[in-house]
Amino acid sequence: MATLELIHVTKRFGKKVVAVDDFSLRVEDGEFLVLLGPSGCGKTTTLRMIAGLEEVTEGRILIDGEDVTDLPPRKRNVSMVFQNYAVWPHMTVYDNIAYPLRLKRVDKKTIDETVREAARMTKIEELLDRYPSQLSGGQQQRVAVARALAVKPKLFLMDEPLSNLDAKLRVATRTELKAIHEKTGATTIFVTHDQSEAMSLADRIVIMRDGKIEQIGTPDDVYHRSASIFVADFIGTPPTNFIDVEVQVRDDQIHLVNPYFDFPLNPENAAKLRDYPKRELILGVRPENIVLVSEDEAIFSTQCLVSEPQGSHQIIAIELDGKIIKIVAPAYPKVRSGETIHLNFKQEAIAFFDKDTGRRIE
Amino acid sequence: MNKRMTFALAAVLVVSLLAACAPKTVTVTVEVPVERTVEVEKTVEVPVEVPAKTLVLSSEMFAPPAEQEFFINEILKPFEEETGITVNFQVIKGEDMFDRVTVQQETGHVTTDLVLVFNGRFSWWTDAGYVLPLDEVVSEWTDRTILPAFDRNAVVDGTRYFVPISADVYLTIANNKALDYLPEGVDLNNLTYEQYADWAIAIAEGEGEGKVCVTGVPQKMWIYQFGSSALSYGLNPAGQPEPAFPNVNSEPSAAAWAMWARIGAANGFMPTVLNVDNCVDPLMREEAWLSVTHNARVGQVYASAEAQYTVAPAPSGPAGVGTIAGAHGIGIVKGTANYDAAVQLLEYLTRPEIQVKINKGTGGFIPVVAEALDYLGEDPTDEIIRKALLVLENGVTSYLPISDFQDWGAVKKVFDDVFQQMVLQGDGTVDQALLDEAQARLDALRVEQ
Amino acid sequence: MTAQRKSAHLGKRITPYLLVIPVFIYYLIFWVQPVLQQVIRSFLDPTTGQLSLESYRLVLTDPDFIPALRNTAIIVVISVTMEFFIALFLALIIKRDFWGASIFLFLAMLPMALPPVAVGAMWKTGLTTNGWLNSLLHYVGFLPEGEKIYWLAGSTWKMLALIIIIDAWQVIPSVMIILLAGLQNIPKELEEAGYVFGGNYFTVLRKITLPLLRPTIQTAVVLRLIAAIQIWLIVIVLVGFSRLPVLVERIVYYHEEVPRLNISPQMAAGYTMIVTVIVSLAALIYLRLSGAFSRREGG
Ligand SMILES: Nc1ncnc2c1ncn2[C@@H]1O[C@H](COP(=O)(O)OP(=O)(O)O)[C@@H](O)[C@H]1O
């Protein structure tokens, strides 16, 4: 097992495309780290640089403190699960898993044991003699994982390994992957664009945007303490609600003002804005942090636009300032469309974002 | 999938190979004359324009693209403008032309109106009766006299079937650099073959590289180059009715072989002689300095750089200046629907001034109408034509008895093999046994009669 | 209901046949018929029309037959092997997509655009004593001034070597393009996985790239094999007929050069059949050796 460090890593394709931009990160031994971001943000490129499949334009990559930036893939002792699995169609499942071991001149008996062990872990023991064309997508994915496991690598790299599976299988497999990680304790870098996958698997999540790191943190960090509008919007379903507000100081209190509401901040929140020089900012509230209250506790009232019962809860949509705002409320009492509702924010869970930079104000 | 594709591809290839080698189907094109219905209003007569005629002229001459282009643009085009008759000129191998017309004759769909044929093959046509008598036509021409040198087989039993339009003989051409090696007191215009050989050997010794060009590629012109020399050594004694040529092993032939073998043993031939299929290029590139070759080829080289070359009649031998003389003649195909137009074209092509134009323009062939001489001028090609006429008039000539043999290509090959084995690889002497064996091969090719 | 389904099923089954029939008929009339004719002719005496093996006797006793067979075999073995390896090498280089790869590809493809006659003529002028090859060698100084190489003069072996080189020059690009297309069809992750899991360039090439390229290699080599057996035009442009007999040159010789010889039809028919058998056998043997018949999954 190993640690991984990326130090100011930049990757440019040609002169114009900057796929990864000044990326610095330290991954701890045994950690399950997820690279999360929308398509095209540079996740795969980052992973490929770690694997050695892509040259680094600037910066260094260290594995266990050793600079591997200029080493070919085979000397890095990493393994990878590719998005399309990349199992070799001309080899049986057994040979697919054994190939890396044979290259390492491991003796036959050990190879056999290792292959079977990996196959057992990934539940493909019965498929060892088959060719990939005789396997389903899910089975091929397991072969790819087994092959990656068998080499007992320092780093385990996975590029959207679940994205080609159907929804149900995806969720099941992700649980298994997590279990395998717990068992092996391998340092893992997992790439996905699916935030719920990231949340459920990661020790830490790195959220990327346009080749840059937007935020690094535990799933809780990125959810509850989103560093930017981008993160707050990207993480969580439904995403965070954003409301334009004006800061007004009245009666020694800081008020957030909007045509629909005007309320004073509690001391903790007020402290964050005390030295904030601008008059306008963006208020971010997660849907579950807008609460239905009685009329006198409300800071504003409005009509329910639609309500979507979800069983365990209901999602209520309202319109505010021309924007749809979503609220996650307990399943009962049921709110009907058109019904007037009274709302307040959980002040301990609201966030402020700079209108220009999109960064969180603290 | 891929495997099956591979098999399918292989199968298609095998089958197409077979098909390509299978006998070709002869396509017969049938020309349907265009009939025009003209609605005549009331009784007013409207002159009906005769649809433009198209003549098809098949030729085994003028195969080189430059000659072809010249013949079409400079000779046929004025005719078309003059008469309104379009001439469709097609170059085709002699054998193929004969096969094609045979099919036309057998099916009655005659689409080839005129044929331009090598005189060695005249008798194929006359024997088969595919060409029409031309005496009446020729007798109407008062301004021209057809040289009798090529009447053999063109005139059968007193009836003319072909009118020659162009003849060729063999001439000597030398790069002027070679003149330095010309033995003292030797006159290039009266050169003998033995002197030619000495000269060639002197060049080879002086330059360290042979400079004589003959066509060493099989089935090209060596048979004629050799044949011309054998005639010089007496292969066709005067007055002998049947030509002795082609012959490999008679005394005159052996004497000629001995002369060539002398050159060969002294490495007098250009080193790459076996790859030469035409002496024009080697002469122009100066890889060869010396050659006795076809007058049109000589003309081509000479005209390219007049100052650089010297042209002379073919060398002589004990029997005189020998040369293979060939001619190409036109016949009108039996059953043609365009007889009158064909006659018009024939008349046009044999006009003395057109004769000179044709033969000069295509590099120095010899006109076969006596009056053409009056139209010769002073430029290099005229020079070639004059020299060639000299050889034709004074030389020991032979025509090519192509129709006596199953296949003329195979006849050529006999001579090519002797050249390679005895002249090039030999020790400079004549191997009579080899010649006798070659002669036997040659005789085996004769058509049984 | 069942009947309906049955007929629909039937319709589905015969549609492909219906689509193929016109092509099949065309093939039958224009390919198979002349081929059969040729096969039959090769077993008949042209004068009597009787069943006869004379064609084969003539060919097998032809003094040029053994040299033709030998020369063809030499050309095929050396040129196919050499062309394949050079083409593979070039395809692998071009695949790496280095700077200027597309220009290189374009230049490499130029010989393909030339008809064999032009190629022959071009090389022939190049190889003559004062040709461009010697000039070039003088120019770059490999050949001292005044010295010449007589490329075209010399032994059968030298000629064979020249023919192989010229043929290679012309066909390597096409083999390369077939291989390049095959290489580009291999998903790049398959090779990348090979590198990640411990392979260097050559192990990945041997264990992953080449096995995956096998169907393409088979196609390319079979095509080349068949084409190489059929080499003749370059031979005759360079040295003319009969000097360096090769099998198909013999067919053309009897068919085109000496067609009026009494034995020519039989010779042409006999040689044609022999070439056909050899081509088919060569293709079969190669496919067997290369494992196209062994059942294999994947791909
Ligand atoms: N080989 C390449 N050449 C040029 N641009 C590339 C290449 N690979 C990736 N890119 C670009 O780099 C950016 C990041 O790509 P990638 O790492 O694949 O994103 P992700 O995996 O996050 O979807 C994209 O804009 C993509 O178009």
Ligand SMILES: [Mg+2]
């Ligand atoms: Mg990606």
